[in-house]
Amino acid sequence: MRSVFCDREPARVGYFQSVLENAGIATFIRNQNTNTTMAEMPSGLFFPVLCVVNDEDFERAKELIIEVRDGTPDGLPEWTCAKCGESVPGGFDLCWNCGHDRLAAE
Numbered sequence: 001m002r003s004v005f006c007d008r009e010p011a012r013v014g015y016f017q018s019v020l021e022n023a024g025i026a027t028f029i030r031n032q033n034t035n036t037t038m039a040e041m042p043s044g045l046f047f048p049v050l051c052v053v054n055d056e057d058f059e060r061a062k063e064l065i066i067e068v069r070d071g072t073p074d075g076l077p078e079w080t081c082a083k084c085g086e087s088v089p090g091g092f093d094l095c096w097n098c099g100h101d102r103l104a105a106e
Contacts, residue, residue: 003030004061005050013048019068020061026053027061 004027005016013029020027030049052061076090083100093102 001028001051001053002055002058003049003051004058005065006044006047008044008047010048013050016065016068017050019064020050020052020057023060023064025057025061025064027051028053 004020005013007013010029010032013032017027017029028051030051031046032048034046034048052058071091078087078090079102080086081088081095081098081100081102082104084095084098086095086097088095088097088102094100095102
């Protein structure tokens with residue numbers, strides 16, 4: 001088990017947990033039920049911490065978090081949805097209009 005992400009906001013930690021879980025990486029959140037809003041100066045020791053269960057997933061988890069956190073690199077070309085013909089930003093893997101997967105076979 002290794003810690004991969006910590007934040008004062010439980011919702012942000014939960015979001016990254018869903019990103020990793022969707023990628024097949026087993027996780028859990030330490031300090032999930034700790035209330036950090038009660039203290040005047042909350043300590044990072046009590047912030048929610050996202051952990052990967054298997055140490056071998058640590059590097060991949062860090063890469064995914066950085067990729068999602070930093071957003072899509074500039075300059076990715078738009079693509080045209082094969083299903084509905086809509087123009088979709090380069091950072092999207094699913095068509096925003098119809099939900100068709102960019103890489104799905106027809």
